[in-house]
Amino acid sequence: MSNKRVYLFREGDKSMRDLLGGKGANLAEMSNIGLPVPPGFTITTEVCTEYYASGKKLPAGLMEEIETALKDVEKDQGKTLGDPNNPLLLSVRSGAKFSMPGMMDTVLNLGLNDQVAEGMIAKGADPRFVYDSYRRLIMMLSDVAFGDRYEGISKHDFEHQFYDLKAELGVKEDLEVSADKLKELCERYKAYVQSKGVTFPQDAREQMKEAVEAVFRSWNNERAIIYRRREKIDDAIGTAVNIQAMVFGNMGDDCGTGVAFTRNASTGDKEVFGEYLMNAQGEDVVAGVRTPLDLNELKLQNPIIYNEFVNFCNVLEHHYKDMQDIEFTIERNKLFILQCRSGKRTGTAAVKTAVDMVHECLITKEEAIARVNPDLLNQVLLPVIAPGTKYDVIAKGLPAGPGAATGVAVFDANRAAEMGKGGQGQRVILVRADTSPDDLAGMLAAQGVLTERGGMTSHAALVARGFGIPTVAGCSSIRVDAEKRQFTIGDVTIKEGDYISLNGGLGEVIHGQVPVEDAKMTGDFGTFMGWADEFRKMGVRANADSPADVRKAIELGAEGVGLTRTEHMFFEGDRRPVVVSMILDIDNPETRAAKLGELLEFQREDFKGIFEALEGRPATIRLIDPPLHEFLPNLTELTAEVAVDKAAGKSDAAKETMLRAAESMHEINPMLGLRGVRLSIVYPEIVAMQVRAILEGAASVIKAGGKAVPEIMIPLVGHVNELTTIKADLEKTAKAVEAEQGVSIPYSFGTMIEVPRGALTADEIAVEAEFFSFGTNDLTQMTFGFSRDDSDKFLKPYVERKILPGDPFESIDRKGVGQLMQIAIDKAKKVRPNIKLGICGEHGGDPSSVQFCYEIGLDYVSCSPFRVPIARLAAAQAALGKGVSDK
The missing domain is CATH 3.50.30.10 (Phosphohistidine domain)
Known part of the structure; x- marks a missing residue:
């Protein structure tokens, strides 16, 4: 921890984001490169941590350090905080390491009070400007400093009072309210605060202390917590506080304020765009109090200021080598830069900006790949x-x-x-x-x-x-x-x-x-993804259950299929009745064989279509996995229907037969029931039919001059004897198909590692399995004893209360589930060094999980087709060791 708790802007730089926060580090950097930044200082993020550790108390000696820094600013400006004859006014703003726009609190015009207001007017300041600034301070400071401590104080109440005043005067715009009426509004505001049990502070240093504490407290307000949770920002990093000399955009028609981006944040086009308001303060632009003007209007209104601003945009973009989001104020026709940060942008804009900056020689291809958040690619595709x-x-x-x-x-x-x-x-x-x-x-x-x-x-x-x-x-x-x-x-x-x-x-x-x-699919997207493929070392496949899925996956860059769920093919309209009929008479071998014969015809064509679409790429095909009751009507609903029929004196034999079957097949806990390899062992004819269908479909493609590479996956193996038993039977089927078709088919048998015991005994299982695919959805369920449908019940509260760092079904739990994966990999490679390793759970499309898969040595990840580009980019970032969020 640093001994220094307060840094003047000139004492910092952009490398000090951890200590000074993003805003403070950038204010320091801009000051040092000569941009017109009002002077100020930053209270470090470490003080925020101290504040909470001490029970929400400012550390001893902090106000003295602030006073020392303040004297430096006062000297620079030739003004003094709280001096009615020559007052320095301040802004107090938050600034965490990661941008959290609008989530924490800000106080402007700090240092105004009754005497200072009168003194400014006596020295020639526009009374309307003075009281407009004062009413803003009373509202902002009261809301952020007292609103959480005195029940009933709300920014909305202040806004309603201003609205009521305008209604009384018969005007609509803020600028139509006179100085006298704004002074009257200030008195109303102070009386309102007094009615809630607090006197608005007239002492400027008391105002400053209250504002600093309010900013620290706002780190844990509801919206900030929600934002951090969504953006996966660590709660422990805290916020810095930036105290800066005020410049005023509300002093008259030669003043203004605005926000702009150095490129179009929606499209990525290389054009400065933004909005501004004349005779306004910053919150007017973002709060929608007045309708802002397009920045291009400034070019007509004040071309000198506009050209100066565009020049600053170019300076900042070249300095930071990224698109910048800039806040600015114009005071008496002088331009000031108040903030810059990496601009938030759409997926389309992120890709275009990255590609353009490479072509402009601002950044390298590696930097371009590292810069784009993989999840943003969703926006490019949908x-x-x-x-x-x-x-x-x-x-x-x-x-x-x-x-x-x-x-x-x-x-x-x-x-x-x-x-x-x-x-x-x-x-x-x-x-x-x-x-x-x-x-x-x-x-x-x-x-x-x-x-x-x-x-x-x-x-x-x-x-x-x-x-x-x-x-x-x-x-x-x-x-x-x-x-x-x-x-x-x-x-x-x-x-x-x-x-x-x-x-x-x-x-x-x-x-x-x-x-x-439709999202605009530009050439930039193809260029960008081509660069990603240059750098990534891990393969990317797709989870796909039909030829159409496969074609879409390949279009999006998949190198094969990592999971085909054969049972999904049974849900099709003309097949479901066949499956149900087989289940209803499951113990009759003749019926079972007849129905499986019908299904064979369907599945053979399914697999032929998949292999044709793959054009020689591999396909990992999982044999039937779910319990049979999933193919039957819902037990609860069916029970109710039969009960209603009986109560009405009706009898439906078919429905009652279905109910008996549903009752006999129903699993209280399907994870522990008759499914996966267990179902294959009890009813081996089902998977024998599936293997025949897979290999006959492959043989058809091969005989037509194509290629087919089936990888047959046996799910839910927890003991090697399960795999040994069923694999021996299926090998016989495979050899029979090859003999009947007169072709050699490059098939292989492997298993899905989704049972903890399977991971722990992977060395035994790898003797029989030529490949492993980690089914991390089920592995997570069985490792934690959670269901992935438990989100609303307790997983959300667990994450909110920090019992868990995140939802383990969204991102791999590295310490538990991840450790099982690592054990399985290490054990398997000891007996089969060249074993093929992949993942096919939903985690295969999660960037953080993709990084982990790369670190533990998987050969590929597999995910849904529409997440293939995300996985490709995440795999490239993992290989480069860049771009993975450190939030």
Whole structure:
């Protein structure tokens, strides 16, 4: 820990972000390179940590250090804080290491009081400017310093009082309120604060102390905590406090304030763009109090200032070698730069900016790859709401499937499938309390999916990511009533047939229709991804269950299939009845054989299509995994239906037979039930049929002159004897197919490591398995004893209370699940040094998990097709050792 707690701007530089925060480090850097930055100083982030460690008390001696720094600023400005005859006014702002725009508190015009206001006016200051600045200080300081300690003090109450005053005067704009009336407003404000039990401080140093503490306290306000959680910013890093001499954009028509980016943050185009207001302070621009002007207007209004500002933009962009977000103020036709930081941008803009800066020789290709957050690529690939659209958000949930969608609300999956059949029907949004595999057809036909329950790895979210469906999941503020075909949110009721829209990237539910357009796929994207492929060393495959999925995955850069879930093929409309019929008579060998014969025809063609689409690339195909009850109607619903029939004196033999089958097959805990390799051993004919279908499909492609590389994966192995037993049977089937077809097929057998015992005995299992694929979803479930559907029940509270650092179903738990993976890898390589190693759980598309997979030596990751570019970029960043977030 540094002994120095307060740094003048000239004493720091951009390398000191940990200590001075991003804003403080950049203010120091800009000061040192000669930009017109008002002087000031920074209280370090370490003081924030001390403040909380001591029970929210400022460390002893801090105010003395602040006073020393303040004297330096006073000397520079020739003004004194609190002096009515020549007052120095200050701004007090937060500034963490990572940009958190708008999340913490700010105080402007600090040092104003009744005497200072009168003194400024006596010295010739515009009275309207003085009292406009004073009323802002009273509002801001009271809100941030006292609002959390004195019940009822709220910024909104101040704003309402100002609104009421304008209404009394019959005016709409702030600038129409006279100096006398603003002075009267200041008195109203002070009286309001007094009524809440606190006297607004007239002592400037007391104001400063209150403001510093308020900024530190704002580190843990609700919005800051939520923002950090979403952005995965460490709570422990704290915020710095920046105290700076004020410059004023509200002194008259030759003054102003604005925010601008050195490039277009939406498109990445190389053009300075932003907004500004004349005769205003900074919060007016961002708060929407007045409608700002496009920065291009400044070129006409004041070309000298505009050209000077553009020059500063170029200086900063070349100095930082990145697009900058800049705040500026004009005081009496003099330009000041108040802040710069790396500009937030869309995925499209991030890619274009990175590519352009390489071509402009500002950065290297390696730096370009490191700079783009992999998750931003979602925005490049998926539909978006047309830029500039205004819309009404009625609810927010989890951003489970990015992209935008608009359509009529439909509350039944079958109805959605019928209405949106073949993509040629009506545009629909499927709304469900939650989803199940039964809803798949409806989900695929829908433009988007909205669920009341479920987390980021719920069924809805998994399918959404796999198929690129915009989805808002776990929207707990809505109440879905499937019977009434409606959902409610507060006083709003959305009925079936009403239009709604979704912004999956932000988890927004929108009332009515919005214009949706395809994301612009530019040449920059291909160039950028080509660079990523140059640097990455780990392969990227896709989880794909159909030829169409495979083609999309390859289009997005997949090098093969890392997971084909064969049971998904059984859910298709014409196959489901065959599977159900087989299950209903599962103990009859003849019926079982006949039904499997029908399914063989379907699956053979499925695999032939997949191998043709792959064009010689490998495909890891998982044999049937889920318990058989998942193919049957829901047990609870079926039980209720039969009970209603009986109560009405009706009898439905078929339904009752189905109920008996569902009861016999139902698993209380499917993780511990008859599934995976266990199901294969009990009913070996099922997987024998699947292996035959895989290899006959491959043989067909090979005989036609193509290539097919099937990797047959046996799931859920926890003991080597399970694998030994079933593999011996399946090898016989494989040899028989080769003999019948007269071709040699380069197949291999491996297993999915998803049972902890499988990981711990990987050396035994590797004797039989030619490859491992880590099924981290199930491995996480069995390691923690959690279900991935537990998000709403306790995982969210666990993360919020820091019992867990994050949701282990979103990013691999390195200490637990990751350690099992490392053990499995080390043991397997001892007996089979060249064993192929991959991952096919949802973690394969999570950038942090991809980095971990690279570190432990996996050969490839596999993820849903639409996350393939994300995995490619994350793999490149892992290989470069750059770009991985240190938040």
